[in-house]
Amino acid sequence: MTDKTTEIDVVFFDGTSGFSRRSQPVIRERPVSLHVNGNELVTLLCTGHHLQELAAGFLYAEGFLRRPEDLGKIEVDEELGRVEITCANDLSHVNQLWTKRTVTSGCGKGTLFSFALDALRSKPVKSTLRMSAENVVHRMEDLHRLSDTYRQTHGVHNTALSTPKEILVFRDDIGRHNAVDMIVGHCFLNAVSLQDKLLVTTGRLTSEMLIKAAKVGIPVIVSRNTATTLAIELAKSLNITLIGHVRAGKFIIYAGEERIETS
Structure with missing residues (x-):
């Protein structure tokens, strides 16, 4: 077991053998301020x-x-579930942004610091990234192979940063946006460019996912799940390749098909 899960006693029902007691791994959930x-x-x-x-x-x-120069230091108190961040730049606008928060469909986090329409004013993502259909399918297969916690609990979303040929960073969490933020944070802290990478995820493709990708310059998002209408509209306007339902060697391209090689 890992610190992501804990064992609890549960009552299990099987249509053949009836009720029984057993130990079951369950994903941990905690608030972190x-x-x-x-x-x-x-x-x-x-x-x-x-x-x-x-x-x-x-x-x-x-x-x-x-x-990176905007970040002074990060101090984590795991016991209290508290992270102290010191920023060098002026953040007096934080309270103004907080009053403009919007409730999102994301699990694990209920607010997003911007209006969804802000994304329409973002600069379209520029990238020369190209990849084959096989790249899409194989990277989703790689994501599944890394999903030990999901196989134990079915309680997390899995997300990875990848090149067309290999997974670079893997993270999972109860919230798909948390998993994306961890990857973005890893790249921010380690000066890793996102403009020639793709994001591979098990989460739904919604508008806030597209806004987040556009803000940090991710050109391709691939998911085993479906996309919403607003996510597709934003992907087209922001020049992001959006691919969903990657399962059993098949997938759907909702937007940005020019980045997928057809021959």
């Missing part, structure tokens, strides 16, 4: 791992950090 320059900003519901990456990725994706 982010404090920026001494002020509490938000509480995230998450599994509780890679908290430095989660905090940095959240702040970068939401525009509070723009460059």
Whole structure:
């Protein structure tokens, strides 16, 4: 077992043998509060791992950090579920952004620091990334092979950063946006470019996922799940390749088909 899960006693029912008691791995869930320059900003519901990456990725994706120099330090108190972030830049606009928060469809986090329509004013993502259909299918297969916690609990979303040929970073969490933020945070803290990478996920493809990808410059998002109408509209306007229902060697391209080689 890992610190992402815990064993509990449950009553199990089987249509053949009836009821029985057994030990069952269950995914951990805990609140973690982010404090920026001494002020509490938000509480995230998450599994509780890679908290430095989660905090940095959240702040970068939401525009509070723009460059590595903006980040002073990150201090994590795992016992209290508290992350203290010191930023060098002026964050007096935080309270104004908080009053403009919108409730999102994401699990593990209920707010997003921007209106969905802000994405329409973002610059379209520029990237020369190209990949084959086989690349799409094989990277989803790789994601499944890395999904030990999901196989134990069926309680997390899996997300990976990849090149067309290999997975580079894998993260999982109860919230698909938390998993994405961890990856974005990893790249922010380690100066990894996102403009020639794809994001592979098990989560739904919704508008807030597209907004997050556009803000950090991710050109391709691949999921085993479906896309919403607004996500597809945003993908087209933001020049993001959006691929869903990657299962059993098949998939659907909702937008950006020019990045997928057809021959």
